[in-house]
Amino acid sequence: QVQLQQSGSGLVKPSQTLSLTCVISGDSVSSDSAAWNWIRQSPSRGLEWLGRTYYRSKWYNDYAVSVKSRITINPDTPKNQFSLQLNSVTPEDTAMYYCAREGMSGSYPYYYHYGMDVWGQGTTVTVSS
Amino acid sequence: QSALTQPASVSGSPGQSITISCTGTSSDVGGYHYVSWYQQHPGKAPKLMIYDVGNRPSGVSDRFSGSKSGNTASLTISGLQAEDEADYYCSSYTRSSTLVFGGGTKLTVL
Numbered sequence: 709q710v711q712l713q714q715s716g717s718g719l720v721k722p723s724q725t726l727s728l729t730c731v732i733s734g735d736s737v738s739s740d741s742a743a744w745n746w747i748r749q750s751p752s753r754g755l756e757w758l759g760r761t762y763y764r765s766k767w768y769n770d771y772a773v774s775v776k777s778r779i780t781i782n783p784d785t786p787k788n789q790f791s792l793q794l795n796s797v798t799p800e801d802t803a804m805y806y807c808a809r810e811g812m813s814g815s816y817p818y819y820y821h822y823g824m825d826v827w828g829q830g831t832t833v834t835v836s837s
Numbered sequence: 838q839s840a841l842t843q844p845a846s847v848s849g850s851p852g853q854s855i856t857i858s859c860t861g862t863s864s865d866v867g868g869y870h871y872v873s874w875y876q877q878h879p880g881k882a883p884k885l886m887i888y889d890v891g892n893r894p895s896g897v898s899d900r901f902s903g904s905k906s907g908n909t910a911s912l913t914i915s916g917l918q919a920e921d922e923a924d925y926y927c928s929s930y931t932r933s934s935t936l937v938f939g940g941g942t943k944l945t946v947l
Contacts, residue, residue, distance in 0.1 A: 823888030
């Protein structure tokens with residue numbers, strides 16, 4: 709079955725860059741029926757969708773407005789994984805971060821969405837000096 | 838993009854039915870058939886319970902059902918069981934090609 713394994717730093721200093729990786733097993737980051745998402749959760753902000761990457765003849769990204777100026781989600785095809793980079797972090801970025809697979813079929817720009825059915829184990833990230 | 842509106846808490850006794858609402862706008866819930874519901878137990882990752890308003894993934898009990906009317910989606914759990922006690926979140930696709938979550942509802946089984 710499909711599994712997602714997260715890794716990355718749990719402690720980041722303010723103004724620095726948060727970096728996390730999500731390794732995929734049982735599926736492909738280049739799948740034409742999936743998108744690969746990052747979501748975070750904190751007591752103050754609840755669940756917050758951050759963005760996704762997906763491949764449909766070429767790579768596409770969608771990002772939440774709230775982090776659009778600071779976020780990059782990159783696929784790594786040889787390693788079958790995808791990553792999250794969030795720049796210029798502040799204590800407000802302290803949260804549990806999850807990666808997740810979203811079922812998504814169709815061709816740009818018309819897609820069907822089937823929810824996020826596989827999640828990583830979560831990584832607690834603290835922004836503190 | 839504002840979060841979808843859910844009640845903070847609901848409760849019910851074993852065997853009863855409960856409904857959790859999720860209110861958005863015509864730019865998200867009301868405009869698309871892509872509403873999902875997630876169950877989250879303490880310390881665990883969310884689990885997909887409903888997708889596309891009313892479809893259940895394989896393995897999810899048929900006690901869980903979803904519907905939508907206008908800008909409001911609903912999750913109904915029938916025949917409440919102790920194991921259903923958890924937090925529930927709705928999510929919707931939006932006009933901006935993004936996803937938005939609700940604030941979450943804590944379900945207590947009395």
